[in-house]
Amino acid sequence: MLISLLQLHLLAGQDAVRAGYWFPGSEFPVSDIDSTLFTHLFCAFADLDPETNQVVVASSNQAQFSTFTQTVQQKNPSVKTLLSIGGGSNTIFHGLDLDWEYPSSATEMTNLGLLLNEWRAAIDNESTSTGNSSLLLAAAFFRSSDYYTIDYPIQAIANSLDWINVMAYDFYGPLWSNLTGPPAALYNPGNDQVSGSYGVSTWIQAGVTANKIVLGLPFYGYAWQLADANNHGFFAPSVGAALSSDGSAGYGQIEDFISENNATTVYNSTVVSNYCYSGTTWIGFDDTQSISAKVSYAKENGLLGYFAWHVAADDDWVLSQTASDTWGA
Numbered sequence: 544m545l546i547s548l549l550q551l552h553l554l555a556g557q558d559a560v561r562a563g564y565w566f567p568g569s570e571f572p573v574s575d576i577d578s579t580l581f582t583h584l585f586c587a588f589a590d591l592d593p594e595t596n597q598v599v600v601a602s603s604n605q606a607q608f609s610t611f612t613q614t615v616q617q618k619n620p621s622v623k624t625l626l627s628i629g630g631g632s633n634t635i636f637h638g639l640d641l642d643w644e645y646p647s648s649a650t651e652m653t654n655l656g657l658l659l660n661e662w663r664a665a666i667d668n669e670s671t672s673t674g675n676s677s678l679l680l681a682a683a684f685f686r687s688s689d690y691y692t693i694d695y696p697i698q699a700i701a702n703s704l705d706w707i708n709v710m711a712y713d714f715y716g717p718l719w720s721n722l723t724g725p726p727a728a729l730y731n732p733g734n735d736q737v738s739g740s741y742g743v744s745t746w747i748q749a750g751v752t753a754n755k756i757v758l759g760l761p762f763y764g765y766a767w768q769l770a771d772a773n774n775h776g777f778f779a780p781s782v783g784a785a786l787s788s789d790g791s792a793g794y795g796q797i798e799d800f801i802s803e804n805n806a807t808t809v810y811n812s813t814v815v816s817n818y819c820y821s822g823t824t825w826i827g828f829d830d831t832q833s834i835s836a837k838v839s840y841a842k843e844n845g846l847l848g849y850f851a852w853h854v855a856a857d858d859d860w861v862l863s864q865t866a867s868d869t870w871g872a
């Protein structure tokens with residue numbers, strides 16, 4: 544009986560994932576999320592109590608977290624919610640998501656594998672003993688299957704998780720790159736290994752099947768201050784961050800910058816990245832063309848879906864709508 548149910552579950556597979564993260568620091572009301580554009584919403588972040596190993600939600604977030612599912616299901620009753628743990632079970636969400644940025648030694652990778660195996664055992668055990676369906680179990684990982692040559696525990700990941708969120712962004716930013724760059728390039732001629740497509744291919748090659756991979760879409764970009772206003776392509780010299788201390792800017796904010804400054808906008812379809820510039824301010828980001836091309840890539844390559852970091856950075860749901868329409872088309 545148990546075996547046939549398990550087989551059914553495997554045959555049915557996981558439905559496509561069109562997901563987004565929300566976090567309280569965005570100061571975006573949960574009730575304003577257009578949940579009709581998503582199949583899954585991540586509520587970020589809970590913490591792990593280092594002494595008890597229990598999942599804890601900061602008291603300042605408890606009210607919003609405890610009503611998150613109920614609130615987002617008002618517009619879309621079938622949306623599923625996952626509690627993201629930065630750094631555990633909970634019946635007010637449909638699943639759990641681990642965001643550990645980043646396990647960076649062989650020991651930490653081994654411990655990650657042990658943690659995932661224990662979670663899976665506990666979740667299966669809980670659903671067997673309650674008769675309730677299993678919580679979903681996901682995790683957000685680095686763009687590639689190794690973190691600067693330290694391999695992720697692939698076997699535990701493949702066996703334990705319903706899917707992985709591949710953080711295919713933050714490749715270039717003004718605090719760690721003194722040249723401008725496509726922050727979330729899908730392709731990167733000449734720097735191939737710093738690209739989303741390369742990262743996804745490493746996960747597949749390592750043994751995570753495409754239908755368990757969810758591609759990350761950044762609803763934000765990075766702003767650099769150009770060394771020379773007349774040298775404004777990719778990999779142009781810069782003298783630091785613009786617009787904010789680390790140069791990060793949400794899509795809505797970038798759209799405002801473009802219209803207020805009559806900035807020049809460029810879409811490079813080879814790289815799959817947008818950028819804009821005005822004077823010495825240069826911003827690399829994903830506009831609708833990049834989002835659409837990435838979602839098409841995800842679909843054509845048999846990936847499970849996409850997720851956005853983060854829903855509140857969108858501009859009146861333009862990117863969320865583009866992603867959803869592209870996947871649906």
Ligand SMILES: *[C@@H]1O[C@H](CO)[C@@H](O)[C@H](O)[C@H]1NC(C)=O
Pocket residue numbers: 664665668669672
């Ligand atoms: C499995 O569930 C039972 C009953 O809820 C519990 O007593 C037991 O400790 C659980 N085992 C594990 C490994 O979680």
Ligand SMILES: *[C@@H]1O[C@H](CO)[C@@H](O)[C@H](O)[C@H]1NC(C)=O
Pocket residue numbers: 634673675
């Ligand atoms: C089963 O799930 C329902 C709703 O998700 C919850 O109210 C109930 O407490 C769960 N049952 C057990 C035994 O955990």
Ligand SMILES: *[C@@H]1O[C@H](CO)[C@@H](O)[C@H](O)[C@H]1NC(C)=O
Pocket residue numbers: 721780781
């Ligand atoms: C940029 O960084 C590289 C290496 O980190 C360094 O060699 C180069 O001089 C820097 N260029 C500028 C313009 O700061």
Ligand SMILES: *[C@@H]1O[C@H](CO)[C@@H](O)[C@H](O)[C@H]1NC(C)=O
Pocket residue numbers: 805807
């Ligand atoms: C905006 O820039 C374009 C060229 O990039 C120029 O033709 C146009 O006159 C500018 N408009 C304003 C209001 O500055």
Ligand SMILES: *[C@@H]1O[C@H](CO)[C@@H](O)[C@H](O)[C@H]1NC(C)=O
Pocket residue numbers: 732777811812813814
């Ligand atoms: C797109 O960017 C790449 C990488 O910098 C560059 O080689 C190429 O010329 C660009 N394409 C266009 C049409 O500007």
